[in-house]
Amino acid sequence: MKKIFVLIIVLLGFVQPILAAPASEYTIDLARNFSKDIFDLNGVPYLSPMVKAVNATSNSRFYTKAYVPRSVSKPYFKITVNGMAGIVRNSDKFYSPQLPMDSFSINKLTQYGTININIFDPSKSEIVIRDTAGLINYLFKTVLFDGYKSGKIVPPKKASSILGKDTTQLHLDNAVLTELVQNHVIYQYLPQEIKDTLLNVMKQVPSFFTLPAGGNISTIVAGVPQIEIGSLYGTEFLLRVVPPLDLGKYIGKFAFWGFGIKHSISQYFTDFVQTSDGEIYEYAPFDLALQVVYQGTNLQNKVGVTQSDLKANAQIWNANINISKSFDDIIDLYGGFSFDYIDIDARFKYFLPVETQMQLGLLRYDPVLDKIMPPEPPEYPGDTKPQTTKINLINRSWKATFGLNKAFGNFSIFADYNFSRFNIFSAGIQYKF
Numbered sequence: 001m002k003k004i005f006v007l008i009i010v011l012l013g014f015v016q017p018i019l020a021a022p023a024s025e026y027t028i029d030l031a032r033n034f035s036k037d038i039f040d041l042n043g044v045p046y047l048s049p050m051v052k053a054v055n056a057t058s059n060s061r062f063y064t065k066a067y068v069p070r071s072v073s074k075p076y077f078k079i080t081v082n083g084m085a086g087i088v089r090n091s092d093k094f095y096s097p098q099l100p101m102d103s104f105s106i107n108k109l110t111q112y113g114t115i116n117i118n119i120f121d122p123s124k125s126e127i128v129i130r131d132t133a134g135l136i137n138y139l140f141k142t143v144l145f146d147g148y149k150s151g152k153i154v155p156p157k158k159a160s161s162i163l164g165k166d167t168t169q170l171h172l173d174n175a176v177l178t179e180l181v182q183n184h185v186i187y188q189y190l191p192q193e194i195k196d197t198l199l200n201v202m203k204q205v206p207s208f209f210t211l212p213a214g215g216n217i218s219t220i221v222a223g224v225p226q227i228e229i230g231s232l233y234g235t236e237f238l239l240r241v242v243p244p245l246d247l248g249k250y251i252g253k254f255a256f257w258g259f260g261i262k263h264s265i266s267q268y269f270t271d272f273v274q275t276s277d278g279e280i281y282e283y284a285p286f287d288l289a290l291q292v293v294y295q296g297t298n299l300q301n302k303v304g305v306t307q308s309d310l311k312a313n314a315q316i317w318n319a320n321i322n323i324s325k326s327f328d329d330i331i332d333l334y335g336g337f338s339f340d341y342i343d344i345d346a347r348f349k350y351f352l353p354v355e356t357q358m359q360l361g362l363l364r365y366d367p368v369l370d371k372i373m374p375p376e377p378p379e380y381p382g383d384t385k386p387q388t389t390k391i392n393l394i395n396r397s398w399k400a401t402f403g404l405n406k407a408f409g410n411f412s413i414f415a416d417y418n419f420s421r422f423n424i425f426s427a428g429i430q431y432k433f
Contacts, residue, residue, distance in 0.1 A: 069264075
């Protein structure tokens, strides 16, 4: 029984939670700044494929024919349910990540203190540091630059975009960082206290930083209700709206609205034709119209394990010229050429990744549960200082559309294909009254 008790004690010793030694405040500050630099530098290429897809998808399904009557005795309404689907290209699932780094400059160094270098006798150099944290952050970037140039630090060649799947890690070797610091051109001139602090930070820097994974998205699918109202002087009005909806943890709270105007161009070159029974009607070899649409979106979400806060607003524009031809009321062929534009302002409020927090001793890992545990103050408070990044994303594209429309009384069904940098297939059903 005693042997069994001893064995249990030994086994419990092996399954204790893995606790990282608490890092210094300078190291934690460096990790926060470095994570923000990574986000700021790679946020745009990470998010751009989704912006391109959203631009192409949102700017689809505005028309099924170019014909707009000059005037009507009473307004008509077209209620449409639109569905759009696009296939994500494999090239849109990856991007080439960049490493936050900087070449060394004495002029840049002076913003952190007073620097007087004596190259003949380093001991007589006068260096008074006013901002130790800023100095460490700057020198760390120059160390990364030296390591990259020498091949001792190799950033990943590709990482997943928001449409991709796998996480990517930037690995850092503490021994290499220490060596690079000691060989740094400014190191011998620094006060001993700064040297000791700098070396301690290099030994505590997390061994890897995680670049975010994507949602593993291969298809973009959307559905939008639409109302068209006409006609006044050959002009038709369009309205789209999706009330605020909670679309789950991967998307969040989403709202969408839009309005547009379409004006008939073909009305200006219409001929008046008289039939054999004396009836006079308007005739044009084809119908042509010009349309402009403005749309807006609002998105709010809590993202990831750390519940980072995302708020984004988008302005979306489409200007198109569309053409259609009706064949004896059998079927309509339609097409168009358009310019699409989207401008997104996104605000991210985020914390250090949980893996980084664990390496810094801000969180603990429990091997029994095989997971990083939530904050347990005061020993493991987690990251208590969220950071904020604002990103502006713009995408412009040209698009050609070809489609078919078939009427059944007051109902119509239609389908088209949109050729652009992100191709979209769309279809829907429309009721006119």
